[in-house]
Amino acid sequence: MDVPAELHRLVREYDLEPAKLRLEITESVMMSNAKAQMETLRALQAAGFFIEMDDFGSGYSSLNLLREMPVDILKVDMVFLKEAGQSMRAEAILEDIIALAGRIGITSLTEGVETKEQYDALLEMGCQMYQGYYFAKPMPVEEFDKLFALEQPSIPQKEQEQEENDE
Numbered sequence: 001m002d003v004p005a006e007l008h009r010l011v012r013e014y015d016l017e018p019a020k021l022r023l024e025i026t027e028s029v030m031m032s033n034a035k036a037q038m039e040t041l042r043a044l045q046a047a048g049f050f051i052e053m054d055d056f057g058s059g060y061s062s063l064n065l066l067r068e069m070p071v072d073i074l075k076v077d078m079v080f081l082k083e084a085g086q087s088m089r090a091e092a093i094l095e096d097i098i099a100l101a102g103r104i105g106i107t108s109l110t111e112g113v114e115t116k117e118q119y120d121a122l123l124e125m126g127c128q129m130y131q132g133y134y135f136a137k138p139m140p141v142e143e144f145d146k147l148f149a150l151e152q153p154s155i156p157q158k159e160q161e162q163e164e165n166d167e
Helices: 003-013 027-031 034-046 063-068 078-084 088-103 116-125 141-148 157-166
Strands: 022-026 050-056 073-076 107-111 129-131
Touching: 003 034, 022 027, 022 034, 027 034, 027 050, 034 050, 073 078, 073 088, 078 088, 078 107, 078 116, 088 107, 088 116
Parallel strands: 022 050, 050 073, 073 107, 107 129
Antiparallel strands: none
16 A cells, blocks of 8 residues: 555545644554655655654664654653663663653653653653553543533634635
């Protein structure tokens, strides 16, 4: 499948902005045929899609690959966070991954945040984004909308008419 062509077709069909979509690629997929994967990711990134590398650190990470990889967000595998409380090495690696990502202009996101202590430690390390049960468990879209009040407020009729006239 021509992934960029299919994604371009879908954003046109559903009238979506590529910048509002985040595409995840796992580290293990990236490591297989890295040159071709990077070309695909560069094309998607150039088209405005956000690219995230998922599970970074869970496979055979290559810093050389990270140097050239066209990703916007580096999702640090939760194993580092889980082990950080028990292993000084795991904590040092987690902190260094977060710092390295920031220095090369990639946003860091740590997966598996389950406690306030983990969140506070990551915040102190400079992590920019977080994901995990500490914030919320997976839920249906409708429940998410209710919890975070994402429904769009209705536009009063007079304002709606004015907006239509402005177009």
